[in-house]
Amino acid sequence: MSPIDTLINTTIRSDVRSIQSYHVADAGGFIKLDAMENPYELPHALRQQLGARLAEASLNRYPVASYATLKQRVRATLGVPAGYDVMLGNGSDELISILCMACARQDRRAVVVAPTPSFVMYQRSAQFAGMDYVGVPLRADLTLDLPAMLAAIAEHRPALVFLSYPNNPTGNLFGADDIVTIIRALDGFGLAIVDEAYEPFASDTFMGRLPEFANLVVMRTVSKLGLAGIRLGYMSAAPQLLAELDKVRPPYNINVLTQIAAEFALEHVEVLNQQASALRAARADLAAAMAALPGVEVFPSAANFILIRVPNSDDAYAKLLSRKVLIKNVSKMHGVLTNCLRITVSTPEENRAFLDAFAASLSA
Ligand SMILES: *Cc1c(COP(=O)(O)O)cnc(C)c1O
Numbered sequence: 001m002s003p004i005d006t007l008i009n010t011t012i013r014s015d016v017r018s019i020q021s022y023h024v025a026d027a028g029g030f031i032k033l034d035a036m037e038n039p040y041e042l043p044h045a046l047r048q049q050l051g052a053r054l055a056e057a058s059l060n061r062y063p064v065a066s067y068a069t070l071k072q073r074v075r076a077t078l079g080v081p082a083g084y085d086v087m088l089g090n091g092s093d094e095l096i097s098i099l100c101m102a103c104a105r106q107d108r109r110a111v112v113v114a115p116t117p118s119f120v121m122y123q124r125s126a127q128f129a130g131m132d133y134v135g136v137p138l139r140a141d142l143t144l145d146l147p148a149m150l151a152a153i154a155e156h157r158p159a160l161v162f163l164s165y166p167n168n169p170t171g172n173l174f175g176a177d178d179i180v181t182i183i184r185a186l187d188g189f190g191l192a193i194v195d196e197a198y199e200p201f202a203s204d205t206f207m208g209r210l211p212e213f214a215n216l217v218v219m220r221t222v223s224k225l226g227l228a229g230i231r232l233g234y235m236s237a238a239p240q241l242l243a244e245l246d247k248v249r250p251p252y253n254i255n256v257l258t259q260i261a262a263e264f265a266l267e268h269v270e271v272l273n274q275q276a277s278a279l280r281a282a283r284a285d286l287a288a289a290m291a292a293l294p295g296v297e298v299f300p301s302a303a304n305f306i307l308i309r310v311p312n313s314d315d316a317y318a319k320l321l322s323r324k325v326l327i328k329n330v331s332k333m334h335g336v337l338t339n340c341l342r343i344t345v346s347t348p349e350e351n352r353a354f355l356d357a358f359a360a361s362l363s364a
Contacts, residue, residue: 015127022124030326031353033344036168036198036305038226040275040347042265050264057256065251070259073266074234078220079207084236087246090253092197092221092233096121096162099193099217100129102248103159113158115144117169117334119195122162134158138336142167142299142307144174146181153185161186164195166202169330169342171301173204183213191241193217198303200225200276201283207236214238224304226272227265230258279304283345289355290343293362305344310362313339319361325354 001009008017025034042050067088074086089095104110112126116135126133134156136148153161161182166173183192192215194206199220207218219235232254236242254262265272287306291298297309310316313331320327328342343354 022120025326027326030321030324031346031350032326033346033350033354034326034328034342035228036224036303036344037228038224038272038275038279038304039350040226040278042226042268042271046264046268046271050261053260053264054257057260059256061256063252063254063256063259067254067259070254070263071234073263077266077269078234079205080236081208081210083239084210085239085242086234086236087242087249088254089233089235089249090258091223091231092195092219092235093121093125094253095219095233095235096193096195097125097128098245098248099160099191100125100131102245103191104129104131105159106130111156111158112160112162113149113152113156114162114164115149115167115174117330117337118162118164119168119197126160131159132156137334138167138170140336142170142172142336144178146175146178149178149182150185153182153190158186158190160191160193162193162195164197165204165206166198166302168197168303169305169307169328169333169337169340171299171303171305171307171342173202173302176204176206179206183216186215188215191215191217191237193219193235196220197224200273201280201304202302204302210236210238214241217241222262222265226275227262230261230265232258232262276304279345282348282351285348286343286345286351286355289351290358293359295362305342307337307340307342309338309340311339313341316358316361317341320354320357323357323360325357327354 071086080086110131111134112131113134114122115138123133134152136145136152139145163179186192196205196218199205210216210218217235217237221233283301287298290296290308295311299307313329317329330337330340330342
């Protein structure tokens with residue numbers, strides 16, 4: 001063994017050495033429908049104004065550590081209930097990791113429970129924090145298996161239960177009553193994290209219900225709303241709970257450029273909301289068009305992506321790639337997703353280009 005291999009084997013954890021790094025496909029030259037990005041940019045005039053604001057940033061100074069202005073804007077713009085604060089993260093990915101670090105007690109087994117398939121970072125963050133992860137399979141129709149969730153909660157007494165609402169990669173909203181039952185089942189020992197990354201495209205939210213539940217955390221991100229590049233997530237919960245979680249947050253985790261860009265974008269949130277509205281309309285059109293194709297099953301979506309099942313997902317994926325369309329092949333993620341593909345909803349033009357390539361890939 002070479003000296004560097006020996007060094008790695010003696011320093012890096014074996015569970016880290018044995019996993020693959022998080023794979024992100026290189027999308028140069030492709031129609032990019034794999035990552036739930038908003039295809040629309042800010043209008044040119046707003047981008048010019050943003051440029052002027054960013055030019056005033058004090059890059060030589062640390063950010064103002066309270067983030068009071070940005071947090072106030074998030075609370076005022078995004079429906080956070082009165083008396084509730086938010087904690088900001090470098091993407092909600094960082095908030096997931098912070099929750100796990102804060103709850104990964106070492107004096108006894110600390111567990112994360114989540115339905116599976118769901119967002120992969122729940123499992124990864126749990127593992128990196130040294131927690132056990134218990135995935136509870138969805139039913140074949142991709143709905144939440146509530147009895148199995150409650151059994152897992154009773155058996156493992158998890159510190160954290162992550163519920164993606166709507167769920168990624170399936171796109172559906174779990175039953176709100178089922179989520180309430182899970183929050184109640186955790187009462188006294190566990191936190192329910194309702195991850196509303198796709199809230200701009202959904203018809204429901206738990207944000208306004210925070211005062212009902214001491215153990216509810218509502219997490220969101222501006223990524224899917226159209227600001228994936230700036231990396232900003234936020235979460236809200238009971239103030240005392242948020243204060244504890246905030247101790248784990250790195251002090252300057254939101255950089256000044258993100259801070260300025262987010263404040264600016266939220267001043268013009270109606271532009272982003274309008275883009276989300278266009279994407280919701282495009283989602284209905286795209287779903288209907290795909291459902292009309294032979295052999296394609298379209299699952300209901302409350303997000304800015306659509307899950308479908310095709311006769312041969314690997315074949316369809318490869319043929320789309322050869323036509324320079326990048327989607328996500330989720331067929332190997334879990335048994336319930338056999339032959340499933342996930343397509344991000346985009347502009348009418350890109351959706352049309354996808355549909356043409358997709359129809360050709362099914363017949364060829
Ligand atoms: C995309 C996504 C996130 C991550 O959002 P970032 O803020 O970009 O880190 C979190 N949760 C779910 C369910 C997602 O799909």
